[in-house]
Amino acid sequence: MILNASGCLDPLVAPDVARRLDAVVTKTVTPLPREGNAPVRIAETDSGLLNSIGLANPGIDRFLADVLPPLLELGPPVWVSVGGFSAADYARSCTRLDATAAAVVELNLSCPNVAAPEDEAAAIVAAARAETDKPLYAKLSPALPDIAAVAGAAAEAGADGLSLVNTIRGLALDPATLRPRLATGTGGLSGPALRPVALAAVHACFRATGLPIVGMGGVETGRHALELIAAGASAVALGTVLFADPGAPDRVRAELAEEAALHGFGTPAAARGASHERVAAAVNGPRAERERLRLKL
Amino acid sequence: MILNASGCLDPLVAPDVARRLDAVVTKTVTPLPREGNAPVRIAETDSGLLNSIGLANPGIDRFLADVLPPLLELGPPVWVSVGGFSAADYARSCTRLDATAAAVVELNLSCPNVAAPEDEAAAIVAAARAETDKPLYAKLSPALPDIAAVAGAAAEAGADGLSLVNTIRGLALDPATLRPRLATGTGGLSGPALRPVALAAVHACFRATGLPIVGMGGVETGRHALELIAAGASAVALGTVLFADPGAPDRVRAELAEEAALHGFGTPAAARGASHERVAAAVNGPRAERERLRLKL
Amino acid sequence: MSPARLRVLGVERVGPYALLRLGRGPLDPGTPGQFFMLRPPGLVVPRPMSLCLAPPGELAFLVDPVGAGTRALAGLERGDGVHVVGPLGNGFRLDVQRPLLLGGGIGVAPFPFLSARLGRPPALLGFRTAQHAEAAALVPNAEVVLEPTLVTELLSPGFDVLACGPEPMLEAVGRLEPAAQLAWEAPMACGFGACYGCAVEIGGRLARLCVEGPVLGGRVRGQIPAMAGKVAAA
C-alpha cells in the first residue's frame, strides 16, 4: 500500500498524482488557520531537504467546508492529518472528523516546526480515542530517546497504527553569509539522510507494538520501500521524492513488486518483518555472529 | 581548536595523528571493562556510517594504570570520556580522574548502543560535579525532543561545556538477506548525514546556554568546521572523517583558516556565533524576511 | 504529471550562463513565463527553470550557476539524461497591445521564447557586467544597460510591460507600471503546489508562487484576485 506523506502533496492541485495512491494523506490541519512560517521555508542540504513550512493550513472549519468534500471525490480513501498544541485541540478536531467520510485520522505528534507535544503523546491519543471510532495513526518523530516506548504508550492509549517517521531538526547555513537559509533558523530534515533513521524507528516500533505501520523517510525506490516493509512497515508513504518525481507512486509500486519477487516474496506484504526473522545477537555473544562474517568462496 | 571525536581515534596506535590535534579525547571509559558488541559492528549506509561498537574499553582501573600514562606523554591535553549506567558510575570515575593530569572530563550522556540515561543528564552532571573540579563537558545526543532544554539543565547542574553531537540511531539492511547488517540490529549514525542535525543542535544550545561547545557531526572540510563555529561551536571535533583521512587534522585546520579569512574573520574563533547575528524571523512575519529573497542583479 | 527523462543535446556558454539544450521528449513547451523543474544529478529536489527557447524538438534553458543545483545543471554534458517536469505555473498573458520586455540579470531567461511568441517586441535588459550582457544576444530588439544604470531609469510610459528579474527591480517596476506582468522567483522544492515551500506574500497573505504565479500582476500587494478556496490559507 502506497500513500503520500502528509504535507508532501496537494491532491487538489495534482489530482492525477493523488489518484495513483492507495490513500491520500492531507497536510496537517489545526483548529485555527495558519499562514505558516515566514519564507525562506525550504533549502536543500547534505542528502536531504530542510523545511519550515510551519503547518500552513486553512484550519479545521474551512478544511471541512472547502477541502474535504472535493478530496473525498478523488477516489482514494482520505487520511486526515490532525495537529494542535494541546490534547484538547486534537480531541476537538477528532469530534468534527468523526462525522465525515475520512478513512483514518493521523495524529501528527511530531512536527518539529511547532512546539513539540511528544511527552503527551499518550494523552493526546487517549483524548482523540474518546472522540472517534475512526482508525487512529500516531505519527512520531525519531528524535526521541526511546521511540519504541512512546509507540507502546500510544498503542496502549488506543492508537490503531503508527506513522513513522516525521522529520528531524536540522540547520543549513548560507554559503556566503553563514546565516541560516531558513527564516526560522532550523527546520525539519527529510529525504535520503533520514532513511537509516526511519528504518531504525520502524524496526524498533514493530518489535514493541506489532501495530500496522506506515513507514516513510527518504523512500525513493522500490528497494527502499521493501527495506521499510522488511523492518516492519505495512504501508509506505512517499514524501520528498514526490517533489522530484510526481510519477513516483507508480514507479515505486512497480519496483517494489519486482524487488519483493527477487527476494522470493509472493507479494510485498509478505516481506513484512523479514528483517526480524533472526533475533539480533546479544552484547558480548560474538560466536554466533561470526557466521555473518563468512564469505562464500 | 581541533579535537578528535571520542571513539574515533586510538592515540596510542596512531600517535602521529594524535599529535596534530589540540587535544585528544579518549574512547568512552566505563567503570568495568567491556568487550563491546558482537561483530559486525560497522556498516556504511546512505551518506553515513553506522556503528555498534558498544563502548569497548578496558574499564577505569586498567585505563588509569595502562592507558592514561602513555596518553599524557603524547603532548596534547587529554580529555577523558566517561560513560556508565547510573549517576554513581559517572561519579566514581570522576573521583578517580580528579587525581590525574587529565585536562577535561567529557560525560558521554548519549551513546545510543547502551541504555540511554538522557533523562538523568542533569543528575549525572551534578553527581560528577560533586567529585571533581576539572572542566566537565556534557556530550548529548540530538535525539531529544528539546536538546536546548537538556543542555540548559546540564549547565545549571554544573557543566562547563557541551560536546554536540553524538550519533543518532539508524539501521541498514543487507541487500541480499534484508537482515540488519550490524549484529545488534540498529547502530549509531555518524558522518555527512548527521551534519545538518549537528548544526541545528549547536545552534540551539549556543542560544540556550552560551557555554563553550565542541561541535561535531559529519565534519569533513574546513567549510563544515566554520559552519559549526558560526552556529556556536568554540571547538570542532573530527570523527568519521579520520577513518577516511587520518591527515584531516592538519587539512581541516588549514582549510578552516582559509575559509574564515574568506568570510572576513581574522581567526576562525572570531566567527563564533556568526549565524546568530541577525535574529531569525518570527512566525508570520514575512516582510522582513523577503529581503532574503532578493537576488543581486 | 510524470517527469520525462530528457537527453542533453548540448551545453553552450553564454557569458557566465550556460544554455542547456534538451531533447523535447514528450513535453510541451507551454507558455512563455511558465517553468520546468529540472533535477540536478545527485541532488534531492529539482530546480525551477523558465523555458528560454523552444526550437523544434528542443527545450532550452539558460542557467545561472549560483549554487549546488544550478552548477550541477550547468555541468551536464551532451548525452546525459535529466529528469524534467513541466510546463508548470502561470506564464505571461500574451494579449497585450504594446509589449515591452524588461529584464534584469538571469531574468532574461524567459525572454527569447517570449519575444518569439510576441513577434520580437522591444526589450530593455540590465546586467551587472558586460560579460553577463552577452545573454542579450538571445533577445531580438534588445537595448542593454549596465550597472549602475537601472532598467527602470529608461522606462518610458505607454507600454505593456512584461518583466523578469531580481525582486527590487520587480518592485520598482510594479510601482511605476501597476499593470505590468511580473515574473517572480522563490525557492521551490516541487513546482506543483505540493510542498508549500514557495510561499510569498501575495495580496497581503502568504500564497504558493508556483500555483498563483510565477507571473503576477504588478500590484501584488492587495491587488491579486481572491485565491481559490483550496489555497486560501497557503
Place this chain on the structure above:
Amino acid sequence: MSPARLRVLGVERVGPYALLRLGRGPLDPGTPGQFFMLRPPGLVVPRPMSLCLAPPGELAFLVDPVGAGTRALAGLERGDGVHVVGPLGNGFRLDVQRPLLLGGGIGVAPFPFLSARLGRPPALLGFRTAQHAEAAALVPNAEVVLEPTLVTELLSPGFDVLACGPEPMLEAVGRLEPAAQLAWEAPMACGFGACYGCAVEIGGRLARLCVEGPVLGGRVRGQIPAMAGKVAAA
C-alpha cells in the same frame, strides 16, 4: 599517516575481478599480507585491500566487486585520483622454509606480491567458477581446483602454509596446520585501530583485526600471545 592521492594508471579485468593499477606516489608497498585503505569516490569510509602487485612505481589491487564500495573502486578509470592510506597491519612472516600458498576466491589477492617475495613457491588456489579462476594466472606455480573440490582436500603435510580466503577455509586450514599463517578479513572502517569496528575473536576475546592482524597464527583461539596493554580490552 596521511592519505596519498594516487593516480589510476589503468583498470584491467581479470575474470570477474578488476586489477586496479595505481601510481605509487610516496607510499611504500610494505610486506605481503599488509593492506591499504582505498576510499571509493562518493562514499564515506575507505575499504581495505591487500596489495596484489608492486611493479616499480606502481601499487596494484585485485578488487572483487561485491558491494557499493568495491564496485565504485572497480569502476575507477585511468586518470582518476583515489585516496589511499597504508601499508597497514601485520603481513606474512617471510622467514619460512617450505612455503605453500593456499588461496580461496578473492583470497588470491595478496599472492602475486607474496609469491614474488618468496621466490615463486607452489600455490594451491580454489575458485567458485572457471571464470573466477582466471585470477590464478597472476600467481606463478599455481594449481587450481574448482568447487566442489576444496583446497584443503589437496593439502599435503610438511609445508609452511600461508593462506588467504573465506573464513570457513581458513578455519579448516587452521585445524589441519596449526602453524599456518592465515590472513583474515573483517569489515573495517579505518584500518589503523581507530574505530574498533573490525573486532573479531582472537584468543578468546574480541580484538581489532587491523591492529593484531590481518595475518594471524593458525590457532587463533587461545593461541595468540597476550595483547599489549593498550588494546587488551578492545
